[in-house]
Amino acid sequence: xxxxxxxxxxxxxxxxxxxxxxxxxxxxxxxxxxxxxxxxxxxxxxxxxxxxxxxxxxxxxxxxxxxxxxxxxxxxxxxxxxxxxxxxxxxxxxxxxxxxxxxxxxxxxxxxxxxxx
Numbered sequence: 001x002x003x004x005x006x007x008x009x010x011x012x013x014x015x016x017x018x019x020x021x022x023x024x025x026x027x028x029x030x031x032x033x034x035x036x037x038x039x040x041x042x043x044x045x046x047x048x049x050x051x052x053x054x055x056x057x058x059x060x061x062x063x064x065x066x067x068x069x070x071x072x073x074x075x076x077x078x079x080x081x082x083x084x085x086x087x088x089x090x091x092x093x094x095x096x097x098x099x100x101x102x103x104x105x106x107x108x109x110x111x112x113x114x115x116x117x
Contacts, residue, residue, distance in 0.1 A: 030097065034063045041097070041109065050095065050111035053086060058107050062099035065106070069095045071117065079106045091116035 035041040037060050042052055056078055068076055074094040075085040086094060093113040101107055 030064045030067050032064060034061060035099070036061045041099075045097075045109075045111050046114075049114050051114050053094075053110040053112055055110070056084070056108040057105060059101035059103055059105055060107070062101045062107050064097055065100040066098045067095055068098075069093065074110070076108070078108060086110055086112075093117055 033044075035044070038055075038058055041060075041062075045052065068074065071093055072090050073085060073087040074096055075083065076096045077083050089112050095111050097109045097111065099107040099109070
């Protein structure tokens, strides 16, 4: 069989498609993703394997400005300098998603993985 046969080219294209989408699903950054409503953010996080834990300063529409990840516990500061920490999540991955609100200010959401790591 010729290396450039239509079947080989199709298999190569399908493999590239799968790798690209797997990368986006598991590794691509959320930074820059916009959400019109809180429900949209929560649904997205749920679909990617995360469970909601807490929120601060909620305003929408908003765009993700940073994502901080950690295991077991996580510590972060709000825009006003207030320090927060989530401890006692042994075996879980945690993340803090900060969003820049279109109306100004910042929204912060905290999530944990749905399953233990």
